[in-house]
Amino acid sequence: MNLPPKVHLVEVGPRDGLQNEAQALPAAVKIELVQRLQAAGLRHIEVTSYVSPKWVPQMADNHAVMAGLVRQSGVRYAVLVPNLKGLEAALPDRPDEIVVFGSASEAFSQKNINCSVAESIERFAPVVQAARAAGIFVRGAMSCTVGCPYEGEVAPQQVGQLARLMKSIGVQHVGVADTTGVGTPLKVQRAFEATLQHYALHEVSGHFHDTYGQALANTLAALQLGVAQFDASVAGLGGCPYARGASGNVATEDLVYLLHGMGVHTGVDLEALVEAGAYISAALGRPSGSRVARALLARRAAGSA
Amino acid sequence: MNLPPKVHLVEVGPRDGLQNEAQALPAAVKIELVQRLQAAGLRHIEVTSYVSPKWVPQMADNHAVMAGLVRQSGVRYAVLVPNLKGLEAALPDRPDEIVVFGSASEAFSQKNINCSVAESIERFAPVVQAARAAGIFVRGAMSCTVGCPYEGEVAPQQVGQLARLMKSIGVQHVGVADTTGVGTPLKVQRAFEATLQHYALHEVSGHFHDTYGQALANTLAALQLGVAQFDASVAGLGGCPYARGASGNVATEDLVYLLHGMGVHTGVDLEALVEAGAYISAALGRPSGSRVARALLARRAAGSA
Numbered sequence: 001m002n003l004p005p006k007v008h009l010v011e012v013g014p015r016d017g018l019q020n021e022a023q024a025l026p027a028a029v030k031i032e033l034v035q036r037l038q039a040a041g042l043r044h045i046e047v048t049s050y051v052s053p054k055w056v057p058q059m060a061d062n063h064a065v066m067a068g069l070v071r072q073s074g075v076r077y078a079v080l081v082p083n084l085k086g087l088e089a090a091l092p093d094r095p096d097e098i099v100v101f102g103s104a105s106e107a108f109s110q111k112n113i114n115c116s117v118a119e120s121i122e123r124f125a126p127v128v129q130a131a132r133a134a135g136i137f138v139r140g141a142m143s144c145t146v147g148c149p150y151e152g153e154v155a156p157q158q159v160g161q162l163a164r165l166m167k168s169i170g171v172q173h174v175g176v177a178d179t180t181g182v183g184t185p186l187k188v189q190r191a192f193e194a195t196l197q198h199y200a201l202h203e204v205s206g207h208f209h210d211t212y213g214q215a216l217a218n219t220l221a222a223l224q225l226g227v228a229q230f231d232a233s234v235a236g237l238g239g240c241p242y243a244r245g246a247s248g249n250v251a252t253e254d255l256v257y258l259l260h261g262m263g264v265h266t267g268v269d270l271e272a273l274v275e276a277g278a279y280i281s282a283a284l285g286r287p288s289g290s291r292v293a294r295a296l297l298a299r300r301a302a303g304s305a
Numbered sequence: 306m307n308l309p310p311k312v313h314l315v316e317v318g319p320r321d322g323l324q325n326e327a328q329a330l331p332a333a334v335k336i337e338l339v340q341r342l343q344a345a346g347l348r349h350i351e352v353t354s355y356v357s358p359k360w361v362p363q364m365a366d367n368h369a370v371m372a373g374l375v376r377q378s379g380v381r382y383a384v385l386v387p388n389l390k391g392l393e394a395a396l397p398d399r400p401d402e403i404v405v406f407g408s409a410s411e412a413f414s415q416k417n418i419n420c421s422v423a424e425s426i427e428r429f430a431p432v433v434q435a436a437r438a439a440g441i442f443v444r445g446a447m448s449c450t451v452g453c454p455y456e457g458e459v460a461p462q463q464v465g466q467l468a469r470l471m472k473s474i475g476v477q478h479v480g481v482a483d484t485t486g487v488g489t490p491l492k493v494q495r496a497f498e499a500t501l502q503h504y505a506l507h508e509v510s511g512h513f514h515d516t517y518g519q520a521l522a523n524t525l526a527a528l529q530l531g532v533a534q535f536d537a538s539v540a541g542l543g544g545c546p547y548a549r550g551a552s553g554n555v556a557t558e559d560l561v562y563l564l565h566g567m568g569v570h571t572g573v574d575l576e577a578l579v580e581a582g583a584y585i586s587a588a589l590g591r592p593s594g595s596r597v598a599r600a601l602l603a604r605r606a607a608g609s610a
Contacts, residue, residue, distance in 0.1 A: 001491060001526070181600070184566025185525055186306060210518075213559045213596035214566070217521040220490055221306070254518045261489025261519070291518035295486070 004228035006265035008044065010175075010205065011037050011252055013280070014065075015046040015080060017237025019058050020248070021284060027061040029283050031068040036279055037234060038072050040272035042252075046078045046099065046231075050086035066093035078139065087127050091134060098131050100124045100171065101141040104158045104191075105148035121165040128170045140171035141207065145191040146183035153187075160194035167198045174199055175231060178218065181211025185221030192225050205229035208250050210236065215250035216258050223264070230255060235277035236289025251290030253277055270296075309533035311570035313349065315480075315510065316342050316557055318585070319370075320351040320385060322542025324363050325553070326589060332366040334588050336373040341584055342539060343377050345577035347557075351383045351404065351536075355391035371398035383444065392432050396439060403436050405429045405476065406446040409463045409496075410453035426470040433475045445476035446512065450496040451488035458492075465499035472503045479504055480536060483523065486516025490526030497530050510534035513555050515541065520555035521563050528569070535560060540582035541594025556595030558582055 014030055014037070030048075037045055047069070053060035062079070069077065078097035081087045087098060102121050103109040109117045128138050145159045159176070166174050176191050183191075188206070195204050206222040207230070208215035219230060232252035239248020256268050274293045281288045288294055319335055319342075335353075342350055352374070358365035367384070374382065383402035386392045392403060407426050408414040414422045433443050450464045464481070471479050481496050488496075493511070500509050511527045512535070513520035524535060537557035544553020561573050579598045586593045593599055 001494070001529070184563055186567045189306070211596065211600045212562055213515075213518075213521060213556075214563060216518060217525045217563060220522045220525050224306070251518075257517055258489055258519060258522055262491045291516065295516045 001224065002226075003223050003262060003264055004226060006228065006267075007223075007259055008205075008229040009042060009252065009255070009266055009268060010044045010046060010078070010229065010231045011042045011234060012046040012207075012231045012249060013037070013233040013235065013237040013252065015048055015059070015078075016231070016249060017233035017235075019049065019056055020238035021058065023284060024058045024060075025283055027064040027068060029280075030061070030065045033234075033276065033280050034065075034069055036272070036276035038075050040276050041266070041268040042273075043074055043267065044076045044078065046080065047095070049080035049082075050089045051080070051082050062089070063093060066095070076137070080141075081127060083123065084127050084130065087130055095136060097137040097139055098127075099139050099141055100127060101143060102162055102166065103143045103148075104154050104162045105144040105151050106158075107150035108144045108148045111150055117162060118165060121162070121169060124171075125169040132170060138170065138172050140166040140174040141177055142166065142174050142195070143177045143179040145176045145195075146178045146187050147180050149180055154191075156190040156194035159191045160197050163195045163198040173203045173205065175205045175207045176222075177207035177231075178209055178215075181209035181214065183208070183218055184214055185217050188218040189221050189225055192222055192227060196225075201226045202228070205231060207231040209239075210248060210250045210254075211239070216254060219250070219255060219258065232256075234273065234290075235281045235293060237280065239289055248289050251277070251288070251292065253288075253290040253292040257292040306529065307531075308528050308567060308569055309531060311533065311572075312528075312564055313510075313534040314347060314557065314560070314571055314573060315349045315351060315383070315534065315536045316347045316539060317351040317512075317536045317554060318342070318538040318540065318542040318557065320353055320364070320383075321536070321554060322538035322540075324354065324361055325543035326363065328589060329363045329365075330588055332369040332373060334585075335366070335370045338539075338581065338585050339370075339374055341577070341581035343380050345581050346571070346573040347578075348379055348572065349381045349383065351385065352400070354385035354387075355394045356385070356387050367394070368398060371400070381442070385446075386432060388428065389432050389435065392435055400441060402442040402444055403432075404444050404446055405432060406448060407467055407471065408448045408453075409459050409467045410449040410456050411463075412455035413449045413453045416455055422467060423470060426467070426474060429476075430474040437475060437477075443475065443477050445471040445479040446482055447471065447479050447500070448482045448484040450481045450500075451483045451492050452485050454485055461495040461499035464496045465502050468500045468503040478508045478510065480510045480512045481527075482512035482536075483514055483520075486514035486519065488513070488523055489519055490522050493523040494526050494530055497527055497532060501530075506531045507533070510536060512536040514544075515553060515555045515559075516544070521559060524555070524560060524563065537561075539578065539595075540586045540598060542585065544594055553594050556582070556593070556597065558593075558595040558597040562597040
């Protein structure tokens with residue numbers, strides 16, 4: 001099996017994860033979480049977003065969180081911005097990277113942001129331009145690249161089209177996201193292949209939700225194409241393991257376990273990562289969504305580590 | 306990606322699953338479960354075991370369950386037997402297949418059955434002989450083929466040795482089991498490669514536990530070697546999804562979803578399978594351990610199927 005020798009992980013728990021938890025946590029807890037994640041060896045962390053607090057109250061403390069970070073050299077701090085106003089709010093907080101977004105599904109775009117996919121990307125053009133002028137790296141999150149809650153299966157051509165639009169406005173890297181977690185390995189590979197018509201291998205990443213338990217199988221399929229960057233969320237933040245139909249991101253612990261088990265280097269200390277996950281799970285008052293974390297903690301409790 | 310066009314599933318929920326649930330269910334519920342599983346298209350079902358009720362009280366009703374089955378032609382009914390006495394007890398119940406077992410780990414064998422791996426297989430020789438003389442197919446379950454709770458990593462050579470012993474006593478098919486769920490794709494492939502020194506591709510199957518969430522990634526890796534038979538347990542029976550460190554078999558629903566999503570034929574109706582899982586989960590008074598079942602049921606509840 002042909003696999004990349006190392007993988008670059010983007011920890012999205014503090015932003016994509018906590019944004020989808022019902023409970024808003026204090027800024028101090030988020031800062032401590034980022035601190036623990038970077039101490040565990042993560043070198044790329046999505047910290048917060050600059051979306052209106054009317055829509056995303058969980059991220060209303062974006063300035064406080066960014067100001068409170070104890071930045072470590074070599075770590076890239078990313079934030080999500082929905083528009084130029086968001087970018088302007090983010091700039092004083094000196095992010096290393098901004099994340100813009102678009103959907104591969106026309107129906108999803110219309111339902112969520114009330115405009116076509118092409119319009120949504122066009123609106124991001126000045127944002128990308130301004131960010132790059134300020135020396136900030138621009139990553140694009142492409143949602144619904146396999147399935148859409150409104151239109152069902154999404155064709156690879158739609159993914160290719162979105163990647164082409166992202167490229168046309170200057171987005172430097174794109175993430176292929178299976179937002180609803182419905183994807184399976186071959187479909188995920190088709191979405192990547194469509195994306196790779198417009199971006200090089202080192203400019204693409206995978207973002208899998210584990211709603212149907214397929215995230216690691218999909219990761220393995222992407223790795224076999226040579227994809228070597230993946231998003232993940234510590235403790236599976238963003239989906240409560242005890243909720244029916246929980247739809248969280250794949251847990252970083254589970255992904256790291258898979259990669260290390262295959263001899264793929266990540267630079268992450270799994271033990272320290274499990275600790276960071278235990279910290280944030282305790283703050284949320286619920287068990288971890290990571291199977292690896294639950295198994296390792298149970299094994300430790302049983303004293304047979 | 307090279308995948309087999311179809312996969313033969315062995316449903317082990319009624320035996321391997323329910324045997325590992327704390328709660329013993331009435332025979333009538335088990336019979337109804339088997340009925341629903343075969344109605345969902347499963348053609349190979351591990352029904353019960355003939356182990357002393359002192360050790361496995363959950364399977365004390367083996368005769369009642371076997372007698373109560375409404376057998377369907379084309380379905381293979383398997384039972385686990387630990388020794389000659391077990392086989393003698395099983396014979397009047399007319400199983401189509403018996404399952405014998407051995408561990409690839411010397412430490413596990415000693416701790417669990419107090420004898421060496423070689424001795425344990427030798428003891429099965431008369432069992433295999435008698436079963437085959439009675440026209441019963443003999444499958445061997447090889448446990449701890451990747452990791453062992455006592456000795457840690459298990460070398461592929463140990464797996465090959467166990468497969469060789471199984472072959473030497475006339476076992477017709479062997480399952481490569483990751484009993485503790487610690488395996489990852491490349492290690493699982495090494496275990497299969499060692500097994501394939503002694504058995505043909507159509508004589509081997511995979512049996513993965515999802516303790517560390519790796520079961521479907523491991524399945525994908527085995528499929529890529531051409532393995533086309535897998536065990537799975539409806540609703541993930543054998544591990545409560547809400548227990549810390551739950552260690553159930555991979556859920557049949559999750560496996561079927563993976564396979565169908567890649568166009569691999571199983572003959573199983575996923576909707577009917579989810580219903581069978583809902584039935585047995587309700588009988589146990591807990592939610593399903595299958596992520597696919599939880600997601601599909603949540604989607605149905607939300608009315609956006």
